[in-house]
Amino acid sequence: MNQNKNLVLKIALLSTCLVSASLNAVTGLVPEMAAAFPTVSLSTIELIATVPSLFQMVGVLGEQFLAKKLGHKGAMLLGLLFCAVGGIVPIFLPLFPVIFVTRCFFGTGCGLLMSSLLTLIVTFFDGQTRSTMIGLNGGISGLGSAGATFAAGLLLAFGWNVSFSVYFLGFAVMALVLVFVPKASNKDAAPAEKMEKKGSKLPLGLWGLGALMFTSVMLATMYVIKASTLITDYGYGTAKEGSLAITFLSLGSFAAGLTYGKLRAKLGNLTLALAFGICVLGFLLGGFANSLLPVWAGAFLLGYGYLIFMPFLQEQASRSYGAYGETATNLVLVFQSVGAFVTPWLGNLFGLVSGDLKVQFFMTAACFILLAAAAVWQSVKSTRQNHSSEIANA
Template identity: 25%
Template sequence: MDEKKYGLTVKIAVLTLAAMLYTTSMTTPALGEIAKAFPNVSPTVVKQISTIPSLMMIIFSLVPGQLERFISKKSVIYLALILSFMGILPAFFGGMTLILVSRILFGAGHGMLFPYAASMIAYLFEGEERNALMGYKTSVGAVSGIVFQMLGGILAMYSWRYAFLGFLLIIPSCLMIMFMLPEPEKKSNTAEKVVSKGKVSINTYIIAVLNMLLNVLTFSFMTNVSIVMVSGKVGNAAQAGFVLTLFTVGSFIASMMYGRIISKIFKKFTIVLAVGLYGLSFLLLVSVNTYSMFCVAGIIYGLGFGTFNPEIVIKVIKSSPAPAAISTGILFALQGLGQFLSPFVLTAITKMLRISSVKAAWNVSAVCVLGAAIILCLVLAFGKSEKPPFTEAK
């Protein structure tokens, strides 16, 4: 029996899930105004407004795969959206305590929603169409991040509380998902029966752990670019922001090309291309000290991210007979952990190696990431190609 084909409205609804992942960026521009409104609150506590959702993601991205055993996938999504909508509470009342509590609730919903941005594509689409949508998911995320951050900044100009009103966008998104997104059909064949048992293969954990280690290295671009540019007199904060914008542009371009062009040309070496682009960007960053080259490095890093993100998701979904929500939940939980640990791990390594420059973390990342790309290339080129021990449910 042929797989059911879904039209444009379903694709829009699926990609709406990807857009909702970036609502977390709406409150970032308001942090300065919040700090002014609460002068007696430690800056470290204020920063937790941004970091709490990332920490909650590590925990709650593992929840959907378990809840699917008892309720439908769309029901889990509704629960995630309701929790995310709790992020709006500080717009109307309360102080710092309520802000932090609302961020915990928002973070729980955000974490639960994260696996579905990828897994619903895997549940509803197959083959080339699925690959293309995985790329579009990253593109939508890149654009949404810019739009939500700009919206948050504009609202925060009037009042820090207004920045939280951006969560009203969750309501139309929820309606779109309610009326346009179908519940994936349950199949009765043997493959689906195996999948429903949710057995996660060792390959899934290997991919997730390797992705975590890579994020420890690559996330240093996001955390260090502004500090390096300002302290090294390469540019000011606004110019650092432009470099990050160019990263988003590069990510958008690569992810739009991923399904139809990049993955077709490079095939199994697509992951090598992505990691190689990451490594090249770090090599440029440690080798040059001009604003124009930082812009080039930002674009190259974005191209790597836009290629790597859909590729790693597809690989982890194919790595296991478990439901996609479980596999991607493990992937994103460990990814969030890697990003959280990144500054601590790299600081420890640079101290151990006695590297004290402002680019110390990037020196470590450049060597390790380029080395990883070379090793990946050799393994894929000369390793034995083995058929996976399971097949995807059709």
């Protein structure tokens, strides 16, 4: 397939990011929902933001099975249906148990979308085009998250449950995919993906990538679920302005998606260290903040770093372990989902040290400093090994 020919295909595929990225659109509603459900603990209400991440894992793992029956396009359409229906039900049934269950459906749909999208990108594109598409995946996700979060904030004036109306977008994207995305066949697959190792034991390096994805996503999601609470608890603004923090985070993600390809080509493995360093700055800004602007600026930086390290690790799995086919990318996606899900418990763990949110932000920044140092060490080690190999082969 000529991947440079069909611009509409690229648009249709990337439009699915708008839906999966809107997962965090209602995160800024946590304070409003806490007021609406006073008998439910805050950590349980925060699960509304993170429980979809756990069920993303279900969707990711189930996509391969569904793809055998429906094809990757069919799995993508089913994921969109789950997101659309699971997203809008709370408008009509604003009950906490109902919301919790529908968020599980939404997460499953997101998992199906994430796995099928990466598979179709790898199937239809290769080389620099593939890297660009993976980067744009993050960029469009940031744009979709920003737009959906901003819209949810505006709709908050009509009631917190009305904010879930943003998920009607899923039906529009379904129509786009149905018309413009073809069914993938084996002959479309890039050569590297045609040779999948069957029954082979997964290498430790791949598990290491998964563990790194888990840790970094878990830490980064602290800003996602705590920024709105930080703003309202310290009196910097209202829940609506807290929701805007997620919008700025999403704008940072959009900027990251536009620049990821160039950064990856220029910095190589140091790209990961840069991403972690930017996350450090984001959390420090949030921790030292005494007004709205530093919190918003920190959110932008965190979003930028987040959507640099995430596609980097996804692409690294594909590049280094492509012989394991979809298993490699799906494993990393599973760790990504679980990392986001467990973040409220990380907050509880940090809370044992200090109940001050700012201190918790500083603790998260310290963790990212360790990750950045490890990434620099690994990059230097890899460069030295490559240099030694070149000398030996000379």
